[in-house]
Amino acid sequence: xxxxxxxxxxxxxxxxxxxxxxxxxxxxxxxxxxxxxxxxxxxxxxxxxxxxxxxxxxxxxxxxxxxxxxxxxxxxxxxxxxxxxxxxxxxxxxxxxxxxxxxxxxxxxxxxxxxxxxxxxxxxxxxxxxxxxxxxxxxxxxxxxxxxxxxxxxxxxxxxxxxxxxxxxxxxxxxxxx
Amino acid sequence: xxxxxxxxxxxxxxxxxxxxxxxxxxxxxxxxxxxxxxxxxxxxxxxxxxxxxxxxxxxxxxxxxxxxxxxxxxxxxxxxxxxxxxxxxxxxxxxxxxxxxxxxxxxxxxxxxxxxxxxxxxxxxxxxxxxxxxxxxxxxxxxxxxxxxxxxxxxxxxxxxxxxxxxxxxxxxxxxxxxxxxxxxxxxxxxxxxxxxxxxxxxxxxxxxxxxxxxxxxxxxxxxxxxxxxxxxxxxxxxxxxxxxxxxxxxxxxxxxxxxxxxxxxxxxxxxxxxxxxxxxxxxxxxxxxxxxxxxxxxxxxxxxxxxxxxxxxxxxxxxxxxxxx
Numbered sequence: 044x045x046x047x048x049x050x051x052x053x054x055x056x057x058x059x060x061x062x063x064x065x066x067x068x069x070x071x072x073x074x075x076x077x078x079x080x081x082x083x084x085x086x087x088x089x090x091x092x093x094x095x096x097x098x099x100x101x102x103x104x105x106x107x108x109x110x111x112x113x114x115x116x117x118x119x120x121x122x123x124x125x126x127x128x129x130x131x132x133x134x135x136x137x138x139x140x141x142x143x144x145x146x147x148x149x150x151x152x153x154x155x156x157x158x159x160x161x162x163x164x165x166x167x168x169x170x171x172x173x174x175x176x177x178x179x180x181x182x183x184x185x186x187x188x189x190x191x192x193x194x195x196x197x198x199x200x201x202x203x204x205x206x207x208x209x210x211x212x213x214x215x216x217x218x219x220x221x
Numbered sequence: 222x223x224x225x226x227x228x229x230x231x232x233x234x235x236x237x238x239x240x241x242x243x244x245x246x247x248x249x250x251x252x253x254x255x256x257x258x259x260x261x262x263x264x265x266x267x268x269x270x271x272x273x274x275x276x277x278x279x280x281x282x283x284x285x286x287x288x289x290x291x292x293x294x295x296x297x298x299x300x301x302x303x304x305x306x307x308x309x310x311x312x313x314x315x316x317x318x319x320x321x322x323x324x325x326x327x328x329x330x331x332x333x334x335x336x337x338x339x340x341x342x343x344x345x346x347x348x349x350x351x352x353x354x355x356x357x358x359x360x361x362x363x364x365x366x367x368x369x370x371x372x373x374x375x376x377x378x379x380x381x382x383x384x385x386x387x388x389x390x391x392x393x394x395x396x397x398x399x400x401x402x403x404x405x406x407x408x409x410x411x412x413x414x415x416x417x418x419x420x421x422x423x424x425x426x427x428x429x430x431x432x433x434x435x436x437x438x439x440x441x442x443x444x445x446x447x448x449x450x451x452x453x454x455x456x457x458x459x460x461x462x463x464x465x466x467x468x469x470x471x472x473x474x475x476x477x478x479x480x481x482x483x484x485x486x487x488x489x490x491x492x493x494x495x496x497x498x499x500x501x502x503x504x505x506x507x508x509x510x511x512x513x514x515x516x517x518x519x520x521x522x523x524x525x526x527x528x529x530x531x532x533x534x535x536x537x538x539x540x541x542x543x544x545x546x547x
Contacts, residue, residue: 091231091261148233151502154531157447162425168260168418175261178499179231217501218237 051138051160052211053106063108067124074111074122081180081187082120089117091176095169101131104139115173133165133173140212145174146182148217183216222518223480224490226284226383227507230262230497235272237500239281242511246276247284247315248496249413254302255286256339257496258413270309282312286496288337289413290318290396300324307332315361316340317396322355335383336360339396339410345377352380359383361492363395364474365541368482375487384483386476387506388494389533390540391415392469393454400453404435416452423448440471447471449533473532474540477510480517482542502531 082088089096092115102111112129114121123129135142141160144150152174155161163170185203189196207214227243229235238246249255251263264272273283285306291299299318303325306314314332316322317339325334338361342348351357359381362371375382393400401415402408409415422433428444432451439456440449449455449471458467476483480491491514493506506528513523529537 093260095260145499148237148499148501148504151499151505151531153450153498153533154502157449157533158530159430159445159448162423164423164425167421167423171259171418172261174499175231175259178501179233179261181233181500217504218240 051140051144054104054139059107063126067109067126071122071124074124075120077184077187077191078113078120078122079118080191081182082115082117084187085180085182086117088176088180089115091179092172095132095166095172098132098166098169099130100169100173101129101134101165102142103128103134103136104142105136106138131165133163133167133170135161135163135170135173137161143184144213146177146184147213147215148178148181149213152178181216181218183219185215186219223484223488223514224383225507225510225514226490226492228388228493228496228498228503229272230257230259230495231500232264232268232272234496234498234500234503235283236275237504238507239276239279241504241507243281243507245282245284245312245490246272247286247492248272249286249288250302250305252298252302253411253413254289254299256288256337256409256413256415257286258289259418259497262497266305266309269306269311273309273311277310284313284315284335285309285311286315286337287321288315288317288339290339290410291321292411296320296324300328303329303332313359319355322351322357326355330356333358337396338363338385338391341394341396343374345374348374348378348380352378359489361385364391365394368479368486368542371483371488372486381489382487383490383492384476384488385474385494386480386483386491387510387528388473388498390469390472390474390494390538391454392540398454404437404453416450421451447533447536455533470536470538471533472536472538475528475532475537476539476542477513477528478523479539479542480513480523484517505531 096115100113109124110128112123137160141155145152189199192199203214224244226245227238229238229246229248235246249263276283287302299321303314307329313335315335315337317337334357336342336351336357341363342360343363348360361383364385396410405420407414407417416434420435424431430442430448431438432440434451439451442448454468455471460467495502516524
């Protein structure tokens with residue numbers, strides 16, 4: 044785990060800006076496909092949500108001009124992207140790198156919250172259930188994206204590792220890093 | 222070497238603790254039988270059995286906390302938890318309730334019993350009673366004692382002692398505190414939740430963060446101040462002319478530098494708090510404390526290094542071990 048007092052890398056505006064005008068539906072569709080693959084491979088993502096499986100979660104990277112709305116479901120998990128903040132039962136906001144670090148076990152969610160790098164509002168219980176469900180699944184989004192790329196996946200991994208080293212964004216599971 | 226007893230709220234955290242060097246891991250079932258009954262946390266029976274297998278294969282032990290107080294008429298839930306823990310081949314159960322201790326001693330005599338901090342046994346008479354009456358082999362001491370008091374207690378008892386060395390700090394008489402129950406109707410003692418998240422709300426206004434519990438604002442922090450988890454004991458209140466943390470500052474325990482003194486006091490095991498925390502927290506804290514207990518065992522000084530960034534209030538204290546009063 045890295046020291047959370049190190050400043051979080053932010054998404055360069057050159058990369059973030061296009062999200063203000065490009066069509067969001069195809070990106071949301073790709074994220075939905077990824078999320079459904081994750082649920083199939085990690086059923087604990089759903090079962091640990093318990094009564095909050097029908098809740099909606101707004102994930103707001105503060106360095107991107109979009110908010111991700113997650114609606115968990117065992118077979119019909121859905122992600123949509125929004126330029127205006129969507130209504131949701133719980134909202135978790137912070138730099139994209141902090142959110143990715145949370146998913147990948149790089150940083151502790153409570154510590155990020157105590158340091159005000161992460162903001163939670165709405166249903167605290169639902170947000171906590173999601174955080175705990177994700178933490179237990181030991182997700183590796185880099186590996187999952189590579190897995191979706193079929194035979195090219197193995198070729199993709201070194202580029203994901205390189206991107207992680209260059210940007211400082213936690214793109215792989217903490218325990219998987221060399 | 223002193224035994225390092227480490228928290229696991231999920232199977233992933235259990236594996237992280239074992240891999241980071243925990244000698245022993247404590248965890249609980251996903252229901253009101255344990256004092257960390259938070260959403261998305263804890264173990265099913267199957268997950269516990271798998272966790273025990275993972276730990277035992279690597280030489281680590283697993284303890285199961287069944288440390289809430291059973292509701293009258295619903296004792297079956299707690300009795301099943303003890304039986305299922307034994308079936309999963311755990312190394313001990315951590316109990317607090319007199320009736321449950323009696324049940325475990327009678328029906329599961331071969332299952333090692335530890336006394337939870339929730340029992341608040343803070344003197345030799347109480348500890349010796351639990352040892353004699355229920356065969357308790359280890360007691361987790363409440364976080365209200367000085368090192369000198371722990372030394373004195375250890376001279377008068379024949380069971381092992383375990384003390385907290387890191388994590389969230391509870392200053393009340395544990396197992397007796399009614400603050401959470403007073404404001405939310407739910408308590409760590411009966412429901413396994415202190416300040417349950419279902420009653421917690423954070424509201425940000427012009428950069429200031431209001432932390433509310435049960436509808437009451439109990440802490441307001443300016444933009445750059447660390448945020449707390451809203452427990453009444455660490456709330457910010459007005460009392461007479463004073464505005465501040467009347468009971469306790471929102472800081473966490475870090476007694477790493479006291480490990481040599483605790484060893485000298487006759488303490489067997491050091492406990493890290495934080496079953497509600499992530500596997501990242503578990504891995505970092507366990508690694509740090511494993512290095513420290515190894516150093517002390519080898520006669521070297523405790524290695525420097527702070528874990529303050531992981532703590533509530535971003536600040537650490539030695540708590541009651543070095544007791545000072547306002």
